[in-house]
Amino acid sequence: GQNIDQPTEMTATEGAIVQINCTYQTSGFNGLFWYQQHAGEAPTFLSYNVLDGLEEKGRFSSFLSRSKGYSYLLLKELQMKDSASYLCAVSDSNYQLIWGAGTKLIIKP
Amino acid sequence: GAVVSQHPSRVICKSGTSVKIECRSLDFQATTMFWYRQFPKKSLMLMATSNEGSKATYEQGVEKDKFLINHASLTLSTLTVTSAHPEDSSFYICSAADRVTEAFFGQGTRLTVV
Numbered sequence: 001g002q003n004i005d006q007p008t009e010m011t012a013t014e015g016a017i018v019q020i021n022c023t024y025q026t027s028g029f030n031g032l033f034w035y036q037q038h039a040g041e042a043p044t045f046l047s048y049n050v051l052d053g054l055e056e057k058g059r060f061s062s063f064l065s066r067s068k069g070y071s072y073l074l075l076k077e078l079q080m081k082d083s084a085s086y087l088c089a090v091s092d093s094n095y096q097l098i099w100g101a102g103t104k105l106i107i108k109p
Numbered sequence: 110g111a112v113v114s115q116h117p118s119r120v121i122c123k124s125g126t127s128v129k130i131e132c133r134s135l136d137f138q139a140t141t142m143f144w145y146r147q148f149p150k151k152s153l154m155l156m157a158t159s160n161e162g163s164k165a166t167y168e169q170g171v172e173k174d175k176f177l178i179n180h181a182s183l184t185l186s187t188l189t190v191t192s193a194h195p196e197d198s199s200f201y202i203c204s205a206a207d208r209v210t211e212a213f214f215g216q217g218t219r220l221t222v223v
Binding site for chain 2: 044
């Protein structure tokens, strides 16, 4: 079956760095997405990785290892507004998005 | 980035009535649109995938006659919740794809059935 795993909840301190991991097992792979979702709002696109390596975009970076079925989202210089759920999703062989359950990130002052 | 507009953002309806939710891609042609449902504290659940001009493909367990999807043009898809019941209360989100590398989401619709 298809499966996406990510931690349920993480806590970090304002100004610090946090890494949210995602492991996946899917039928085929056409890229991995990270989305940010604030409570009551639709998800917002953060990043897309289809090749191995690190993609940096401002304070956010995303890493992919296809051989390990593994990705992480790295958030630097954490701000209170980064408190949200972070969703990992994989595009499978049919280009359908398979979603993880999301990681709730709590930022403390 | 691309913009997807979903309307309405919130709707309250009486049990037994129907509600239509619109999803528009404002600055690109969306050949594929996806409709999701999200329960509290749960991940997004894909309900159906629609391609312009053809019938939607529904996920297992999603009632086609209850959740009517129409994708009549490259910029508009609609989801109609027919004969709504309180258990249909949820957050409904659409997303539109112009190519396979990115999917842009609408703002979501909070449906409350009373």
